[in-house]
Amino acid sequence: MAAMVFQFAIAVAMLIVWLRTDSLSAMAATWFLAAGLPLWLMAIVLFYCRQLQCQEDLELQEIAARADSNTIFEHEGQGNVRVAAARMKWMLKWAVPVFTLAFAIMQVALGLLVVRQLPVSASSLALVPQINLTQSLILCVMACFGGLLISRYSTGMATQETYRPLRAGGNYLLINVLAIIGVLVVMGLAFGGRVSVDRVLAYVLPAVQLVLAAELVMNFLLDVYRPRVPGQEQRLAFDSRLFNLIASPSRVGHSIAETLNYQFGFEVSKTWFYQILSKALTPMLVLGAVILIGMTAVVVVPQGEQAVVLHWGKVSRVIDQPGLALKWPWPVDVVNRFDVQTVRDLYLGVGERRSEQQIRMNFVKGRELNIWTQEHGINEEKDFLLAVARPGQSAQSAAGQPPAVNVIKLVVLMQYKIKDPLKYGYRYDNPDKQLECLAHREMIDYLASATLLEEVSGGERAQAIMTTGRQAASAELRKRIAQAVEDELGVELLYVGLQSVHPPVKAAKAYEEVLEAERRQDEKRFGAEATANRILAQVAGSPSQALELALAIQKERQLESMSLATGQELNKRADGALVWARENLRTLDEELGRDRLLGKLATEGSSQDAAQPVRITDKQRLRMQYVQYIDQLEAIKASPARLPDDLAKASQDAQIRFALASGQPAALEADARAERWQIELAERSKAESFQRELLAYQAAPNIYMLDRWLDVWDEVLPGAVKYVFGVPREKIELRLDLRSDPVPLEGVMESDKDQRN
């Protein structure tokens, strides 16, 4: 009972330490200590039962002494009245195993509860005032001392069979004392600012509870199957063998032997193997310790790693080659190894990992589908702000108005590896976080002014990062991040690239609408170009020839117009021509820009092979002609005297181009030429036949005329509709309907009747 009260008292003491220091290990120790109370309670119950059994034995002995020795019911009567013995037997058979299982379950529950209660953040022990630590330290020392006394007393008493139930509680209390010593060490280290052990111990104690629970369950099972030897003392299942080993280190061999003998039912400890093992145990432990320390003098550096060797804290060398190396044993030399070959990934612009369910939503028929209109990726994509220039809104946004920014999703993938272990491992206490922060900073600084789709000229601004400028932006970002981190952190950047650039889900449809409209625009333009090409091909054989011919004709016409003017008028007409030419040049430049975007045209300066001639397209050739014409007009303005020569050249150029053109104009010209010859030849033919007809006419003018006249009628009358009136003219009334010919069966249809009505 006293031990139980004391167990309770030290649990309360540990609770106070916990509350005063917020120590994680004190919290775990409190529960560990409190969990020992049922052991003492069970011991009390067993003692009480045994006491009752002893009293019963005494009473029976007295009765037996006083009773008549002739009683025929002596033996039966004794068996029926041994209630306490039966109770004790029942306790050992049922209550102890059930208690063992319940106790094990309780240990598991408390252990898991403690682990769940441990916070993610580091221990806050460093923030605790030193006075609290000192008080806690004193409490722990007192609890430790008292606990040790009670524990040793209990385990000492338990060596006698009568007090055996005390052994479980005594051993448990001793392990509690070790836990309190652990807390004591944690408090001591906290004075020096080292608090990480607190968290470690907070995990160790629940682990011990779980191990104890496992052992107790095993005890329960083994107890069921052990051979029952008559007269042998039953070992309580809740009495931990493991704790007994720890609590009696001097009797390790004896404890093991006792356990084996009990379990197997014969004297295992009497075997020769066991005898040798028990004698050599201490030297073997020493040898093991020496081997362990000796092993710390050997360093194994795997492929792809480098090791920094510190000799009493000073950098002694860096092992940069894989293999075995020797060093002074711990704690003289300490080695820190760094993996310098593994490529590490760092994602900028992402948040927490998305749940598996959310990730699965991106899979369609087993394939991952990342589209703008739904959240995607392994990690949540964070918002990134992009500056925009809004028409009618200055860069300084008005209060109450949304700022002149766009929200996009921008994820950058960065891959790197450690290059210099000394810089990476010892310049910053958290190099990975440092790298992340510096890279984020460069990302904001460089990409916040970027354009998403638009191409802007000049400047340092990243442009069109969603499309054509993506690669350039990645290269520039890599350059900037490398400059910021490589030398500073001893890393080598292997890759920096924009992994994902897209609008937020809500705006995605609107962005897609623009892309669709852009494609529709292209579609309309391509349709119009096809129509234009057809029109142009009809008039010159090919569109390019047509446009060049049209330009040549226009040049000739404009220069001709200028040649008719002088002075101011000449300049005015030249200016008009210049405006026309420049406007056409601008249109051509826009078209060439679009062709370049569509990949129909090589980007300026993109030619990989300087020796390979660049193919000039029809539009580029036409552009050159416009440029030449503009130069020509400028020259004419400066020196009008050259105009006649230029006009002559332009005229010649137009004629040559026209001559080369095929299509409708060529047909027109061919027709004109044919007609020209028809006219001449027809007159020539008429002239020749006229000579002959004149002779005939002179011979019989009237007959000849009538003959020719009738020839005409003979020729035309057979095919004509004829009405012959064989009655005097005055008897005929002739009405002519001058409407067009009726359609066959006109007037028969119902609709015709309706129209008439």
Place this chain on the structure above:
Amino acid sequence: MSKHKGVFLLAVLIVAALLVSTVTYQVDELKDIVLVKRFYRVVGPPMKGTDDAGIKVKWPWPIETIVRYDSRESILEDPYEQVLTSDNQSVILNMFCNWRIANAVALDRRVPSVQKAQESLRALLKSIKGNVIVQYRMSDIINTDPRLMKLSEIEDRILADLKKQAMESYGIEVTRVGVKVLGLTEGISEAVIDNQIKERQQEAENYRSAGDAQATAIIKRASAASSEILAFAQRRASNIRTEGVRDAARYYGTFKQNERLSMFLRSLDSLRKEMASRTVIILDSSQNPAVDFFQNGPSLENMKVPATAPANNPHGN
């Protein structure tokens, strides 16, 4: 005694190791600043790894204790915080700062632990950040023109203030301040995205209109070029035709021998062409001798050259 010699030796070794560990300490070259305290008072200058690395001796606990600090640069982030700019724009700013212990004695004296110092530094950063940001406009933080962005200037100002305050208060040297995350609150972010949607819709409309305009311009340009070429071609054709008329004029002298006959023949040619199709002929027997026979029977008396041509009505019935 001889029976437990091994155990005894082991115990002696363990106790000796424990004793040695209480009277020695190690200073790491790369990451340690160590203070030695005798009865809780700092003794001597701090041991810096760069100068005093190695194994050192001290009096055992509780006479002398050591306090160990990390000499490496640390990084801390302040929380994501909503701040106002001078043009009343609200942004969420998350900053980081690098710091290291410059005066370990001062730090040990003024704060109970490094964690507490970090908390204080975080609070300082938060306060100074707010004070500095409010002096800048939104366009200084984020701008379409990178030259107008003043992020570096903002960071430098925060660094200067923080550096001074941290050194004076805690003996901590702040080496760098940087912006890690720039964002908007949820409501403003929604409004910005709505704006984006409207802008994109307008952009889409622009593309549609531009598509129509470009298509029209392309076809008109082609039509203009075509008309130009055809007009040029017509002009040339007309010139060619007139050449034929010019050359045909050589033969006109022949017709002058009897102009009347020539004109009669041309009239007949014309008549032949005009009456070649869709002609309705009404023959009046009183006028045409060839059909007068239908009325009066055949007779040579009526034969005469017709003075007028028959009625010609190409469209008549």
